Amino acid sequence: MTTRTGTRRQAGLTALYLGVFAALWFSVPKAEPPLHTVLLLGSVAALLTAVIGAVVAGAGSRNAGAPPRDRAADRRYLLIVGVEFALAGLGAWLLALAGWSAFTPVLVSAVVGLHFLPLAPVLRDRLLRPLGLAVCLVALVGLFVGLGSSALVGPVVGTGVGVLLLGYAVMALFRARVSPR
Template sequence: MLEMLRDSAFTSAWFGLMAMVWFGWAQEAPPPRTKPLLIAGSVLGVLLAAGFGVYTGLHWGDPTALNETGRMRFGIVVGIEVAAAGIGCLVFARLGARRWMAWWVAVVVALHFLSLAWIFGGWGLVLLGLVQVAGLAWLAYRIKGQEHPTSRWVGPLMGVTILLFGLVNGVVTLARG
């Protein structure tokens, strides 16, 4: 779904790793019956990461959008987003609203996909980001008065959407490669 094969393969590998991270964060305070599903999601993420990590290595010499200009744009965008996530979490901590940190980081990540589409030319990333932003807005409304950490709901939303995108992207990548 990205323009260049190497970037597409790496994206599936990275999304596998990130799916594992989000499913893991969801285990901070999960409903007991969901824990096996969260573990299964993490395992699927690791398998996706490993498989496409190898495939990326086989195509490492292929062209990438991260030429000099692309690397600079990517670095600036990621730097801004890391700062936004950190500052937002600091604000939530100071306000005594630590439970919202996972939600805030997820918002930054979802918006991050919109900027990645611009850098890599993968317009499916726009769809992913918009689906996540809509889901996060709905979750914020639904869980506003609850006491559990937001990771309980945000982790599965982000994990599932990232894993599904990584799998679909992987199939498309293999079909092209």
């Protein structure tokens, strides 16, 4: 059973990591106003969420009764994230070689979405699965947009994934705040 301290620490880490990555996704698209302004505000909100997450995680790890680290889960986490980065990097490189670098955000978002599926049991957060599927859906929409129109893929995928990650980061903080003692 996860203690309240462990839950708050995990929620803080979730908000920290996803807040930072949401800000990165908001910076993917090159956009003109008013979308540029919206993306900038999204980045600021994501970074503020990350800072709050860091504070919550720090407070959770300082409190007595914090659960001990699970070294096996840490190794699985690092393996999953390492594979994610390797696949995204290799895929982006192959797309660039093929002259399809405009579709890099689609590939990377699909890899990011898929990586949440095996992370859900490792992090003991079943809601990462729907997040992963939603991120994959954004990748699919970006693919269809890129193939079916002259619209740029970056704004579609960057905005969509940024909103999903920011929303999940904020939700993690609220879940920790209202979790039972």
